[in-house]
Amino acid sequence: MVYGVIGTGALGGFYGGRLAKSGQEVHFLLHSDYEYVKENGLQVDSCDGSFHLDKVNAYSSTTDMPKCDVVLVGLKTINNHLLTSLLPPLLRHNTVVVLIQNGIGVEDDVQKMFPDQPLVAGLAFICCSKTEPGRVNQQCYGSINFGNYSCKDEKTFHTVIDDFTHAGIQCAEVEYLEARWRKAVWNVPFNGMTVVLNTQTDLLLKHPSTRELIYTMMMEVITAARHLGVTGLDRSFADKMMEMTDNMTPYSPSMRLDFDRHRPMEINYIYLRPLQIAAEAGCPMPHVDALAKMLSYIGACND
Amino acid sequence: MVYGVIGTGALGGFYGGRLAKSGQEVHFLLHSDYEYVKENGLQVDSCDGSFHLDKVNAYSSTTDMPKCDVVLVGLKTINNHLLTSLLPPLLRHNTVVVLIQNGIGVEDDVQKMFPDQPLVAGLAFICCSKTEPGRVNQQCYGSINFGNYSCKDEKTFHTVIDDFTHAGIQCAEVEYLEARWRKAVWNVPFNGMTVVLNTQTDLLLKHPSTRELIYTMMMEVITAARHLGVTGLDRSFADKMMEMTDNMTPYSPSMRLDFDRHRPMEINYIYLRPLQIAAEAGCPMPHVDALAKMLSYIGACND
Numbered sequence: 001m002v003y004g005v006i007g008t009g010a011l012g013g014f015y016g017g018r019l020a021k022s023g024q025e026v027h028f029l030l031h032s033d034y035e036y037v038k039e040n041g042l043q044v045d046s047c048d049g050s051f052h053l054d055k056v057n058a059y060s061s062t063t064d065m066p067k068c069d070v071v072l073v074g075l076k077t078i079n080n081h082l083l084t085s086l087l088p089p090l091l092r093h094n095t096v097v098v099l100i101q102n103g104i105g106v107e108d109d110v111q112k113m114f115p116d117q118p119l120v121a122g123l124a125f126i127c128c129s130k131t132e133p134g135r136v137n138q139q140c141y142g143s144i145n146f147g148n149y150s151c152k153d154e155k156t157f158h159t160v161i162d163d164f165t166h167a168g169i170q171c172a173e174v175e176y177l178e179a180r181w182r183k184a185v186w187n188v189p190f191n192g193m194t195v196v197l198n199t200q201t202d203l204l205l206k207h208p209s210t211r212e213l214i215y216t217m218m219m220e221v222i223t224a225a226r227h228l229g230v231t232g233l234d235r236s237f238a239d240k241m242m243e244m245t246d247n248m249t250p251y252s253p254s255m256r257l258d259f260d261r262h263r264p265m266e267i268n269y270i271y272l273r274p275l276q277i278a279a280e281a282g283c284p285m286p287h288v289d290a291l292a293k294m295l296s297y298i299g300a301c302n303d
Numbered sequence: 304m305v306y307g308v309i310g311t312g313a314l315g316g317f318y319g320g321r322l323a324k325s326g327q328e329v330h331f332l333l334h335s336d337y338e339y340v341k342e343n344g345l346q347v348d349s350c351d352g353s354f355h356l357d358k359v360n361a362y363s364s365t366t367d368m369p370k371c372d373v374v375l376v377g378l379k380t381i382n383n384h385l386l387t388s389l390l391p392p393l394l395r396h397n398t399v400v401v402l403i404q405n406g407i408g409v410e411d412d413v414q415k416m417f418p419d420q421p422l423v424a425g426l427a428f429i430c431c432s433k434t435e436p437g438r439v440n441q442q443c444y445g446s447i448n449f450g451n452y453s454c455k456d457e458k459t460f461h462t463v464i465d466d467f468t469h470a471g472i473q474c475a476e477v478e479y480l481e482a483r484w485r486k487a488v489w490n491v492p493f494n495g496m497t498v499v500l501n502t503q504t505d506l507l508l509k510h511p512s513t514r515e516l517i518y519t520m521m522m523e524v525i526t527a528a529r530h531l532g533v534t535g536l537d538r539s540f541a542d543k544m545m546e547m548t549d550n551m552t553p554y555s556p557s558m559r560l561d562f563d564r565h566r567p568m569e570i571n572y573i574y575l576r577p578l579q580i581a582a583e584a585g586c587p588m589p590h591v592d593a594l595a596k597m598l599s600y601i602g603a604c605n606d
Binding site for chain 1: 496499500502506507510512513515516519589590592593594595596597599600601603604
């Protein structure tokens with residue numbers, strides 16, 4: 001299979017790099033790092049074993065790239081409006097587009113741009129960042145779950161999972177809607193709270209009032225998900241997320257990193273869309289709403 | 304009547320100073336400014352006409368002060384635990400204690416300390432600060448409303464109002480519970496939001512998301528008050544508070560000033576007690592709750 005990677009940042013570089021290392025044909029769209037990677041290849045520093053790709057199929061424009069069987073989208077969702085121009089050169093009618101992105105409602109919106117394209121949600125559980133041009137650093141974790149949103153060709157969908165597995169990446173098939181909401185249970189409280197309170201996960205959990213607030217928000221997300229028909233989430237999952245985060249190294253989620261770098265935050269898909277979907281389902285999330293509105297203010301001031 | 308002032312900061316200095324200027328006998332408890340005021344008197348800079356009191360009855364301890372007919376308490380509520388030792392030397396059984404303080408539940412707690420003492424709530428609408436030792440500056444407004452909490456001696460209660468009026472202070476009698484909640488409608492959203500978002504009133508109202516959040520919190524406070532039997536508050540009062548604040552000079556509420564000076568914030572009586580009272584009445588205020596929990600975190604970090 002021929003893979004394309006749109007947005008070769010931390011996630012695109014890591015997963016695309018792994019696939020290329022395992023022998024798959026992978027074509028990378030690069031932006032600021034294009035010249036460097038074309039010349040020097042791609043370095044993946046990894047807790048599971050670092051490696052270097054000497055020769056990388058690097059492109060500065062998707063118009064130069066071949067048609068692909070699978071396209072991995074690693075863009076930040078705030079750049080998804082670019083997909084209407086970036087994606088078409090890579091697409092055949094059956095090209096599977098894997099959105100390795102954060103938040104809820106992403107697939108709905110991309111499907112509106114490309115009504116007949118098979119879409120898959122990629123839910124990455126990874127601590128990974130681009131440390132310098134052509135170099136990504138996977139500090140820990142690394143698994144990715146795939147939720148089938150609209151890919152009727154089950155065979156290709158499972159080939160993607162097999163290829164990732166063969167590349168040494170822990171992955172699994174999950175139910176799309178549940179997986180997106182499951183991830184939101186952690187993302188919603190921690191992303192915004194670390195920005196608004198300018199802190200990290202450990203301090204939020206250490207102070208009783210923010211610990212309680214985080215748990216309350218987790219339960220608002222879980223309650224909304226259950227209203228939407230997700231059955232696999234309940235209080236025990238919130239307990240599990242609290243325990244997991246208690247045991248994590250103090251951590252700055254992606255939104256905090258974006259904020260610190262004065263980049264736009266993914267407020268729309270991590271907050272506004274889930275709030276809208278939950279409210280429409282008759283299940284408002286008021287604590288989350290308060291956080292989202294403060295974040296919107298901070299985002300507007302941080303531009 | 305003999306007046307005592309406990310806590311001669313901005314409010315105690317201004318109202319006590321005005322009463323003394325009008326010829327009342329006023330005794331001031333001072334802390335850090337004691338020596339200065341004893342020597343130099345008290346300067347009141349005021350938009351309504353500045354004045355200086357050359358000779359001030361200044362004390363560094365309430366044990367040296369005479370018994371009073373009325374005691375004005377201008378302490379920050381975070382220091383109310385000191386009242387058990389500060390107040391008794393000034394009290395006869397019928398001494399009226401006027402709590403010129405912020406928040407909800409203050410009178411309930413002070414009454415527990417002094418079960419039979421007549422208490423009055425003083426609700427100040429004033430922009431006033433202590434600018435240097437022995438000097439307070441009233442920038443604008445200045446009125447004070449009195450709500451009778453437990454003063455059975457109506458005559459003395461009304462004499463206080465008359466004395467304030469005679470001193471040139473705009474004041475009125477108001478229904479205690481409604482007055483406290485009425486003031487909370489403004490205090491709850493703006494005090495905490497200016498701290499958490501490190502901003503001022505005008506910018507909060509300019510951005511659509513925080514404007515909406517502030518209005519939502521105002522309505523949560525109004526709804527809780529109505530649950531508690533307050534009938535005089537509805538949506539039109541929230542509209543009025545929004546309009547009033549739109550027309551105000553950009554303003555930092557007292558909590559923001561406390562925060563900036565690394566002083567403890569009045570989180571208990573402005574947030575936690577109203578939240579508790581509202582929740583017990585079956586009317587939680589979730590947006591306010593989210594703000595309060597963030598504030599508690601910030602307060603703990605700001606100590």
